[in-house]
Amino acid sequence: MITNQHFGEIPPSYLFSEVAERVxxxxxxxxxxxxxxxxxxxxxxxxxxxxxxxxxxxxxxQAVASSFQGYGPEAGYAFLREAIAAGEYAAIGVDVAxxxxxxxxxxxxxxxxVQELFADTARVAVTDPVYPVYVDSNAMAGRLxxxxxxxxxxxxxxxxxxxxxxxxxxxxxxxxxIYLCSPNNPTGTVMSRSDLEGWVSYARxxxxxxxxxVAYRAFITGDDVPRSIYEIPGANxxxxxxxxxxxTAGFTGLRCSxxxxxxxxxxxxxxxxxxxxxxxxxxxxxxPYIVQRAAEAVYSPEGRAQVQADIDYYLANARLIRxxxxxxxxxxxxxxxSPYVWFRCPGGMDSWEFFDVLLERAQLVGTxxxxxxxxxxxxxxxSAFNTAEAxxxxxxxLARLLPELV
Amino acid sequence: MITNQHFGEIPPSYLFSEVAERVxxxxxxxxxxxxxxxxxxxxxxxxxxxxxxxxxxxxxxQAVASSFQGYGPEAGYAFLREAIAAGEYAAIGVDVAxxxxxxxxxxxxxxxxVQELFADTARVAVTDPVYPVYVDSNAMAGRLxxxxxxxxxxxxxxxxxxxxxxxxxxxxxxxxxIYLCSPNNPTGTVMSRSDLEGWVSYARxxxxxxxxxVAYRAFITGDDVPRSIYEIPGANxxxxxxxxxxxTAGFTGLRCSxxxxxxxxxxxxxxxxxxxxxxxxxxxxxxPYIVQRAAEAVYSPEGRAQVQADIDYYLANARLIRxxxxxxxxxxxxxxxSPYVWFRCPGGMDSWEFFDVLLERAQLVGTxxxxxxxxxxxxxxxSAFNTAEAxxxxxxxLARLLPELV
Numbered sequence: 001m002i003t004n005q006h007f008g009e010i011p012p013s014y015l016f017s018e019v020a021e022r023v024x025x026x027x028x029x030x031x032x033x034x035x036x037x038x039x040x041x042x043x044x045x046x047x048x049x050x051x052x053x054x055x056x057x058x059x060x061x062q063a064v065a066s067s068f069q070g071y072g073p074e075a076g077y078a079f080l081r082e083a084i085a086a087g088e089y090a091a092i093g094v095d096v097a098x099x100x101x102x103x104x105x106x107x108x109x110x111x112x113x114v115q116e117l118f119a120d121t122a123r124v125a126v127t128d129p130v131y132p133v134y135v136d137s138n139a140m141a142g143r144l145x146x147x148x149x150x151x152x153x154x155x156x157x158x159x160x161x162x163x164x165x166x167x168x169x170x171x172x173x174x175x176x177x178i179y180l181c182s183p184n185n186p187t188g189t190v191m192s193r194s195d196l197e198g199w200v201s202y203a204r205x206x207x208x209x210x211x212x213x214v215a216y217r218a219f220i221t222g223d224d225v226p227r228s229i230y231e232i233p234g235a236n237x238x239x240x241x242x243x244x245x246x247x248t249a250g251f252t253g254l255r256c257s258x259x260x261x262x263x264x265x266x267x268x269x270x271x272x273x274x275x276x277x278x279x280x281x282x283x284x285x286x287x288p289y290i291v292q293r294a295a296e297a298v299y300s301p302e303g304r305a306q307v308q309a310d311i312d313y314y315l316a317n318a319r320l321i322r323x324x325x326x327x328x329x330x331x332x333x334x335x336x337x338s339p340y341v342w343f344r345c346p347g348g349m350d351s352w353e354f355f356d357v358l359l360e361r362a363q364l365v366g367t368x369x370x371x372x373x374x375x376x377x378x379x380x381x382x383s384a385f386n387t388a389e390a391x392x393x394x395x396x397x398l399a400r401l402l403p404e405l406v
Numbered sequence: 407m408i409t410n411q412h413f414g415e416i417p418p419s420y421l422f423s424e425v426a427e428r429v430x431x432x433x434x435x436x437x438x439x440x441x442x443x444x445x446x447x448x449x450x451x452x453x454x455x456x457x458x459x460x461x462x463x464x465x466x467x468q469a470v471a472s473s474f475q476g477y478g479p480e481a482g483y484a485f486l487r488e489a490i491a492a493g494e495y496a497a498i499g500v501d502v503a504x505x506x507x508x509x510x511x512x513x514x515x516x517x518x519x520v521q522e523l524f525a526d527t528a529r530v531a532v533t534d535p536v537y538p539v540y541v542d543s544n545a546m547a548g549r550l551x552x553x554x555x556x557x558x559x560x561x562x563x564x565x566x567x568x569x570x571x572x573x574x575x576x577x578x579x580x581x582x583x584i585y586l587c588s589p590n591n592p593t594g595t596v597m598s599r600s601d602l603e604g605w606v607s608y609a610r611x612x613x614x615x616x617x618x619x620v621a622y623r624a625f626i627t628g629d630d631v632p633r634s635i636y637e638i639p640g641a642n643x644x645x646x647x648x649x650x651x652x653x654t655a656g657f658t659g660l661r662c663s664x665x666x667x668x669x670x671x672x673x674x675x676x677x678x679x680x681x682x683x684x685x686x687x688x689x690x691x692x693x694p695y696i697v698q699r700a701a702e703a704v705y706s707p708e709g710r711a712q713v714q715a716d717i718d719y720y721l722a723n724a725r726l727i728r729x730x731x732x733x734x735x736x737x738x739x740x741x742x743x744s745p746y747v748w749f750r751c752p753g754g755m756d757s758w759e760f761f762d763v764l765l766e767r768a769q770l771v772g773t774x775x776x777x778x779x780x781x782x783x784x785x786x787x788x789s790a791f792n793t794a795e796a797x798x799x800x801x802x803x804l805a806r807l808l809p810e811l812v
Binding site: 003046064069070142207284290 | 407408409410411413414416419448449450451452453455458461462465466468469470471474475476477478511512514515518519522523524525526528539542543546548582583613615656658659660661673674676678681684685687688689690691692693694695696697
């Protein structure tokens with residue numbers, strides 16, 4: 001066998017293609033129906049004016065030999081590493097050095113690649129439901145055993161649902177690598193300071209490394225919810241943190257992210273910062289210069305205000321969705337510090353049953369929770385990434401339909 | 407051990423940092439010296455006007471909700487896949503379908519990631535000297551055994567030097583994965599049609615897969631040298647081809663590449679096209695929309711002409727360097743279909759000795775060949791990526807110095 005056998009063990013991901021197929025079938029049979037989409041996790045607001053201006057300026061620099069930028073530093077330009085250190089960390093009283101920050105071209109890539117730093121035998125834990133990239137990237141590397149139709153035999157699943165208030169328990173068996181995400185995709189829930197203290201102390205005791213994904217941190221409001229794991233003392237010895245401009249500033253099509261790998265994070269006598277630098281220098285050639293200038297503009301006074309207005313816009317949509325569900329007697333989480341709202345399907349329906357009912361009777365598209373892991377079964381995700389007008393219309397349809405289902 | 411042990415086995419790459427350090431030391435000691443750099447492999451000409459215009463247009467699309475592009479298809483937008491199929495393949499009479507082309511964000515990434523499709527036990531062959539990414543990415547994956555100070559114990563090295571006319575012999579022991587690069591980095595040599603026919607037929611007989619890197623194909627002049635491995639009948643059953651806009655169109659800071667994975671390429675009953683699609687869908691989120699529009703512009707009539715003018719500019723530099731060497735009695739290869747010129751150091755010097763002589767006596771910076779593998783020892787690379795003026799000045803200095811060394 002010359003191919004990677006683990007690829008064949010990964011079940012095909014039918015989630016979004018199956019969603020698209022069912023919507024296509026419905027629309028073909030009902031050509032007049034106005035289908036509204038609350039399913040996707042992609043932004044819809046255009047790039048902020050400050051970002052657009054920075055892009056045009058950087059493009060013009062690339063047109064002239066004296067300011068042309070070829071290969072940049074694989075870890076990112078100093079101007080952006082320093083802007084992130086100041087804007088994301090110093091701003092919340094957390095000390096992260098610029099050379100602990102690595103600019104990437106997307107949190108998907110960073111979160112998929114970070115497992116390369118670990119041994120083939122490292123044991124992995126994920127919360128359940130979960131962003132599928134954490135699981136699939138480890139499966140491809142052969143770390144998860146075999147898939148039994150519902151679960152990977154060597155993966156520790158940490159269930160999160162209303163039975164435990166969406167607070168995952170510590171792993172029952174030892175693990176070396178723990179993926180946490182707050183605000184969470186797909187549930188929209190957040191980890192409190194005391195939750196995080198528990199995880200940091202568990203990792204300090206056991207030597208596990210935490211991969212902490214804060215792709216949605218810009219949606220956190222108020223001061224009670226931690227925006228970074230490094231707000232917890234000692235976290236810099238146990239955690240890598242992954243951040244993104246995708247949801248913060250609408251960069252899903254522009255691609256820019258960052259990874260924090262603290263100098264204090266050492267395992268087996270090796271610096272993980274040095275390992276990640278080596279990994280990126282060997283296998284990555286840097287995020288485009290013009291994109292890094294665009295990301296820098298997010299931290300200008302105008303950029304901050306414009307980006308915040310977009311976040312507020314999505315948060316208003318999310319709040320409306322959650323309140324509509326709750327008024328109809330459907331308990332929901334998320335939607336406060338997150339663009340996602342998550343709930344048990346009403347009437348005990350399974351995820352795909354509810355998907356069909358919602359599509360056929362209200363012409364609304366959401367995402368079946370079972371696509372995010374076994375504990376997602378019987379759950380559903382709605383997202384705030386649509387216009388305010390479409391979200392209001394969707395809320396009215398939900399308000400009419402739900403009472404018949406609950 | 408929870409970390410990837412193979413990282414620790416890879417020797418630190420001192421090549422370019424050592425070059426930079428020696429130049430720094432020299433310049434500090436000789437503040438008046440005008441040091442000219444012919445070492446780097448990075449372009450120096452700014453982006454072509456057609457590319458700049460396409461970037462500005464695409465940026466403006468991102469400023470408006472109705473034309474805003476978020477997540478794109480992981481394999482690339484159809485407009486660019488089709489432009490590459492037409493401009494790079496149909497144009498030379500080769501049939502490659504758009505869905506066999508995957509848009510990436512750099513050949514470095516593509517060539518580092520492609521090994522993920524293969525088993526841990528796959529045996530690897532590289533030409534020597536070689537682009538270090540092929541070696542290091544396989545070393546990180548644990549496929550190469552241990553490094554004995556000069557060689558990896560499980561890697562097949564295929565030496566290329568003036569003893570065999572820079573034509574690598576077929577591997578002496580069976581291998582599953584063969585990296586070939588033409589026009590070659592670092593030697594600047596090319597594979598002829600009959601060379602390629604030999605490799606394709608070897609792969610067809612043994613089941614090996616060829617990774618064929620054509621990052622420098624835009625430098626090929628005339629019709630005798632193959633621009634794609636798919637010019638050889640049957641190659642679509644044995645080869646993946648990697649192309650890049652970096653050297654073709656100065657995209658080193660913009661980041662865009664392509665990989666061709668033919669549907670006919672199957673191993674172990676599995677389609678490698680399907681595997682690569684799965685790999686990219688899981689671990690990559692697409693090249694930025696604005697960059698894909700920029701790459702598309704390379705195939706417009708204006709884009710083609712502008713980009714060709716830059717290639718011609720670099721080729722004139724390369725020719726001058728090679729002719730200068732040869733006139734001084736130093737046999738050189740490359741510089742005809744390539745921006746690189748490669749030669750044995752005059753007077754039997756080793757690579758770093760010659761580096762120091764060139765720097766101290768002519769204030770010229772090149773790249774020591776030993777940095778590219780054991781057969782690179784005693785060799786040297788000069789590159790055409792500088793201005794015509796600087797290259798002329800460098801040629802004059804070389805012409806003065808070399809007769810004293812030969």
